[in-house]
Amino acid sequence: MSILPVVLAANALDTFVHTFIKALALGSLYSLLALGFVLIYKATQTVNFAQGALALAGTWLLSIIFMDWEVPGRWIGGPGWFHWFIALILAAAATGVVGLVIERLTIRPMIGEPIFSMAVITLGLEVVIRVVAFDAVNTTPRVLGIPWGTETFKIGGAMIAWSYIAAIAMAAVAFLGTWRFFKTRTGVAMRATAFDQEAALAQGINVGRIFAIAWAAGAVLAALSGIFASMPPWGPAGMASRDGAFFAFRALPAVILGGLDSAIGALAGGLIIGFAEVFAGQYLASYTGVLGTGYQQVVPYIVMLIGLLVRPYGMFGTEEVRRV
């Protein structure tokens, strides 16, 4: 996915403001995706490589629900953007159901198996879901009908797309929700499961249910980030396109940098990676000849490698205590 060329602002300050908001928006998207990875990792100790495929599936579902079936619009009146948000919730919920089914069929039987086997199962899932979603999306990208489209507004001289604000708001809502969730009874149970599955079982926690909740939540977050990442200033420009399936892999550095099992880490990692990528794209653009086109997409991995050399478990990840 490529980022559209920078809108040249009149002066350095406007460029900076524009770049800053853009970076914040991309960082928010990465954080959203990272949060999905982290939730699933916290409950099941697995990196879900199928997250990108689920994101694409969610985007496709939104397009089907909103554009093809006109689902809320055919029954109720009201403004278009209201319909779109209902469709968004429906699509995210549908993806959550997909997540539930996947967890029940393939992850639940693997409790107690080596974590790597579980991770490879998600790699297999990635292949299956991606091919099915590609097949559904087909070669013609599907329109998402995003209410604010390509509209922009200005802060001083800097052009800001509404999608940036939407992505930032979405991430804020998701992180506040997660933070609240971890304070609830179920949330505490999930943290206990993440800490020690057997001990949690002994305390009467239904670990299977925690797994299901985590996967549903992870899939919902994947769908949301997939949809918000398909908005106009970013690559697919308001459509469900095949690139969506690979977007999640770009968020992996954010997850690792922040620490696989830390929600705060997902936020911090996502923002750092987003800022590094966008600022490198903006301010190193004159060195493209040396660095090669599209160099900003490699920046996340380089930041990740440097981060890991300093802290092998990420910034906020808990260091694994190993028995000899």
Added chain:
Amino acid sequence: MRGRPNLYTSYESESQLMPTLTKKVALGLFLLVLVLMPFDLPVIDQIPFIRFLGDNVWLRLINRTLCFAIAALGLNILMGLAGQISIGHTFFGGVGAYTAVLVGGKSSANLWGWGLPMWIWLPAAGVVAALVGVAVAPAAVRVRGLYLGIVTLGLVFIGLHLSRVFPEIAGPGGLGRKWPRLELRLWKEESPLVNFSRDGHWFWFDINKNEKTYLLLLTIVVLMAWAAANLARSRTGRALQAIRDRDIAAEIMGVPEYQYKTTAFAISSFYAGIGGALFASFSGQIPPEQWSLIGAVNFVAALLIGGMGRVSGVLMGSFFVITSHRFVEEIVDWMKHQAEEGGLFAGIFDFFISTGQGDGGFVSVSETALGYPLPVSALDDIIFGLLIIFFLLFEPLGLYGIWVKVRNYWKGWPFSY
């Protein structure tokens, strides 16, 4: 001890590669059949499975399998022996392939290449990949588990970017460049000593280029598989397994973890480099995008489907991963024929296969575009993904595990244990 195959009196006898006569004979016969497979011999051609594998279309696929198997053997050393997760194995394959093309390829206005012969570019591919492996090791040794998996995943993306930065080596994106052919020559002379990429005549057989390539690759695979099997029972192999099982305990017992992990990365990258160079050279021309994440997933799948930690398992897994797509296509094709001509199962197959417009069935033979009904190319990807899941859920030891079960059943027959 003669006649008591399960009685071991020394470490040497227990760790033998070929402990029994049966095993030696079976392996010998198997290798003989493999060597004779491409030729039109009366006896060999009667073996049902071998008959069509010796066919040209299938032989190309087998050649791909052999190249793939070399790299998979390398990953097995890293993952099966040393227990280090790597999802970036294609990166090292790519390093090997581009070293090969830099050393052995022809130079032109916008491409670099030194045009050296194969006996230089093939080892160079392995050595340079191994050096890159050593260079990556310091970062990789510090992290473990899935963190390491994702770090190696990052290598794939960095590698893809590097191929865009150096189009002089990698060729234009989406197209790639021509690799040096599989030809053995002493130096840069005109006619090669042995040409593996042209049809020809050896001894009293007509032999075409696929068969020649097959024999060359088979030789290399046998040598490298033998080396890999031996490595597992050497001092290095034991150290790697100790690190895999309990790394802290291994270090306390005096196994230098850092040094051996670096060794594992170097050896596995060496294998990947050789495999990548051979694959690229045998394919002729491949775009840089070939060395992508999907390829890396295939390597992991080959190990898990075949059975991790076992040379024979890895070879079976490689065969499975590379040929499964083809098998699915063949089966769908056969089902279509049955459905059309009204064979025994025509009614059942017609339910699956969509042969034309308005026909029921969810698999399309006639259409190649995506959409409903599913084209075969999408179907075999889906089946491949499902097989990975299926194997992990129901047979974690892979094909090797199935083989052990079958063998033990007949060993104890008619008793159940």
